[in-house]
Each structure stands twice: as structure tokens, then as C-alpha cells.
Amino acid sequence: MISIKTEAELHKMRRAGAVLASVFEEILPMICAGVSASVIDAKADALILAYACTPSFKFVKGYSHATCISRNEEVVHGIPYATKVFQDGDIVSIDVGVCFEGYHADAARTVAVGGVINAALDLIRVTEASFFEACQFAIAGNKIGDVVSALQMCVEKAGFSVVRDLCSHGIGRSLHEEPLIPNYGKAGTGFNLLPGMTFALEPMVNIGRHDVLTLEDKWTIISADKTLSAHYENTIVISPDGHPEILTLSES
Numbered sequence: 001m002i003s004i005k006t007e008a009e010l011h012k013m014r015r016a017g018a019v020l021a022s023v024f025e026e027i028l029p030m031i032c033a034g035v036s037a038s039v040i041d042a043k044a045d046a047l048i049l050a051y052a053c054t055p056s057f058k059f060v061k062g063y064s065h066a067t068c069i070s071r072n073e074e075v076v077h078g079i080p081y082a083t084k085v086f087q088d089g090d091i092v093s094i095d096v097g098v099c100f101e102g103y104h105a106d107a108a109r110t111v112a113v114g115g116v117i118n119a120a121l122d123l124i125r126v127t128e129a130s131f132f133e134a135c136q137f138a139i140a141g142n143k144i145g146d147v148v149s150a151l152q153m154c155v156e157k158a159g160f161s162v163v164r165d166l167c168s169h170g171i172g173r174s175l176h177e178e179p180l181i182p183n184y185g186k187a188g189t190g191f192n193l194l195p196g197m198t199f200a201l202e203p204m205v206n207i208g209r210h211d212v213l214t215l216e217d218k219w220t221i222i223s224a225d226k227t228l229s230a231h232y233e234n235t236i237v238i239s240p241d242g243h244p245e246i247l248t249l250s251e252s
Helices: 007-030 037-050 118-135 144-157
Strands: 067-071 074-076 091-100 103-112 167-170 177-182 198-201 204-206 212-214 221-223 229-231 234-237
Touching (some): 007 037, 007 091, 007 103, 007 234, 037 067, 074 091, 074 204, 091 118, 103 229, 118 144, 118 229, 144 177
Antiparallel strands (some): 067 074, 067 091, 074 221, 167 198, 198 234, 204 229, 212 221
């Protein structure tokens, strides 16, 4: 069942989203050559706690970090090991969740470290653009297929692949709520979008094939052909009219 949030619930999600946007403002500039993923994770953890919030990912059974940090062919769920030291030419995705008074916001960004190949820059740009293209259709009265079809077309027009084994999802009182939302599909299909629905919309895009594999650590998911992958995510609210409200973007 897809939950419809009350205004009181949305208030808490907005606070979580604003904190998350602030955390990104501080940690993204720290991602540079020679820095360890564990340093970024510790900073994110400290910032979230300083805002009187809780890192959402620590609610996930078996996971003990504030972030997932994935590099190059790692699609998602990369563990922020101290030994994961960024190098010039890497692309790095960081996924963070924030919980405020029992309600969650979830977002991800991918950044380039130093000088990267043009194809990597294109991948990062298209992944982000696909989110905003999809948002144009995330309007009450449309269907979810309208949203994900737009996302898929944006990605594939650029010659990249939408990961099909991983999904966007509902969010609110739980970090992952119903429904699971494949990031591809056919316009005019699926459930109707209603005001008050909240989703974490997160394109995961490979430069090569869409297939993925899970590593032996049981968390890290990589592109099966070991080509570069990018991830972009925001938490959104379906508004009564107009475009969705994006909770995890800075106002500036």
C-alpha cells in the first residue's frame, strides 16, 4: 500500500531533506584525490548528529555506516572503507539518508575527482538530467509509467543503460516503503500519482550494459561489465498541482 503523507509528516520529511542538502554542501567538496571514503563517512555522520537527526542507513540491519560510497564501476551500496582512497580520474557516488523524528529523506550525488574522461562527465550529467526529466512528469493525475519512461528515454538517448535490477522507492516513516519503482517502463502504465505520495527517485546508470553483480561483501553492487556507473537521487513529494516538491535540494 502506498501511503499518503499528512502535512505534519511532510513537515518532518522537509526537515530531514533540508539537513541532508546541508550535509551534501559540506561533504561533496571534501571528495578529492588522496581522501579516504571513511573520512567522508565520519564527517557525514557527525553533521547529521549535530543537526539532531539520525543517519537513516544505520536503521538498515547489518549496516553500520552513515553513507554508502561507491566508486567507478560500483553502482550502489559501496562500503566507505578506510582503504577506499579516491584517485584522480575516479567518479564517486555518495548516498546518504537522514531521519528526523521518525521520518526519512534519501539522496545521492555523483562527482568527478580531478581530471576524468569526457564519457564519465557525460555519464554524470545524463544521470542527473534523467532525474529532472522524470520530474517533469511527476504530477498528480499522471501515472508512474510516465515518470520512469521519461527517465529511461533520457538515459538511452545518450547511449547509456538504466540499471534494471535496482529500483526507486517510496519513503517516509521507513527509509524504504512501497512501492518499488523500476527506473524504466512505458508511459501511461502503472499506478496513479496522488498528492502526498513521497518517493526517493534514483536513476542508476551504467556507461555499458545494464547488468549488475553483487560482490562478496554482500553489499557492494557493480556493473557486470565493470564499466563506470553513476547515481543521482532526491526525495520528492507529489504536489496537488504543478511539479513535485524536491526535499533534498539546497535552496541556493
